[in-house]
Amino acid sequence: MDSDSIEIEDLEECEDAEDTDWTTEVVEGRKNYIRNVNQRAVKTFLSRGRQHQVSLVLPPMYGEMLALALQRHIKGAGWQVTKAIGHSSHAPCYTTVSADYDKHEDVACKGYLMLTRDKERVVASIDVIRIDTFPANLVITGNRKKTVEEFAKGVNDLADSRKMYQGKKIELKGGISFVSPTGKSWDDLALSPELKEQIRTNTVDFLARREELAKYSILPRRGVMLAGEPGTGKTLVLKIIMSQSPGVTCILASAARLVSSQYIYDLYFVARDLRPSIVFLEDIDLIGEDRRKYKGQALPTLLAQLDGLAEVCTEVVTVATTNFIEDIDDALKKRPSRFDRIIELSLPDLEQRRRYVELLSRRIPMDEDVRECLARKAEGMTPAQIQEAAQSLVIEHKHSPLCAAQGCCAFGRDDVDRVVEIVKHD
Incomplete structure (x- = not known):
């Protein structure tokens, strides 16, 4: 407040x-x-x-x-x-x-x-x-x-916090506010099936199977770190997990407040109170840098909460994102029970680009030739850049009689070449 x-x-x-x-x-x-x-x-x-x-x-x-x-x-x-x-x-x-x-x-x-x-x-x-x-x-x-x-x-x-917030999607800032799920699904993610399965297995499915896993003495807590350069889809993954976690409290942390050790303690207090829960730490780079460079108290507090040394942190999954995995402190990235999986989201290959362009074409009509051209020309581009190229096709398009006949913008290879060149050099 x-x-x-x-x-x-x-x-x-x-x-x-x-x-x-x-x-x-x-x-x-x-x-x-x-x-x-x-x-x-x-x-x-x-x-x-x-x-x-x-x-x-x-x-x-x-x-x-x-x-x-x-x-x-x-x-x-x-x-x-x-x-x-x-x-x-x-x-x-x-x-x-x-x-x-x-x-x-x-x-x-x-x-x-x-x-x-x-x-x-x-x-x-x-x-x-x-x-x-x-x-x-x-x-x-x-x-x-x-x-x-x-x-x-x-x-x-x-x-009653459990009646009001449990199973809901919320954000913790000064107080708690509700975050409307986006309705995104795993089909909206242009990643390889193997990567999707890794993410799902260690987050949504992990909590769904917690009773079964307990038979094997597996503690019901998990940490997943998504690593990749900006625009590779990390934020989209968080939105999908949030939308595909019915009955699980999803708590979005405030990046601006992560530098406060008290805030991190409060964050995991709420996560434990409203479990089963998933905590989202977007851009953990702010506090997760090597302690030889970063001297704040937020990182030690986070380590204690993830380890459950202060209080038992069960039925809680933490999903963090980083743009610079090489700068993250070893105590986070090389210590299972804190972050058990480091999943790298790399630049999409040709098949993934084709899949992503196909997803974009649901909103921005493109014929097969234009879709294939965009997928091939977008080599070395992030999904965010590919989306910007597709949107630029519409924004910079000059209407022709063909557009009127089709009832929508009609693009050609030259249009694709132009917008891809612009986006790549921005």
């Missing part, structure tokens, strides 16, 4: 706001004043008498789920928000969370919600703004112990 979403109190309500020197001390003093006023408002709302409290505490990466669970319980159990105030500001903080595939909801993430239902009253104090390692926290306060406990239980039942 982004700390930039934290609201600052409405300074316009202060007398002579424009003339005020807003030093750090003044701002903090103002916050403390509002904090005290709001706490008195909470006490007044609950009236006198003994107060009961129940706290719900979750790991920080589950904060958005807790906020969403609170909102859904309020609506589902018939509670009404009478008043909402901040902890140290006039208004609570709100944020938008990922509630499901292509579904988002605005929820309160920090502040007090004063709630009523008939003659019952409770106050929900929530703070799920993620800062470092502070946990997500929700405190329910009320005069009736039974009401408070039932309210907390209702939220807790909804804030």
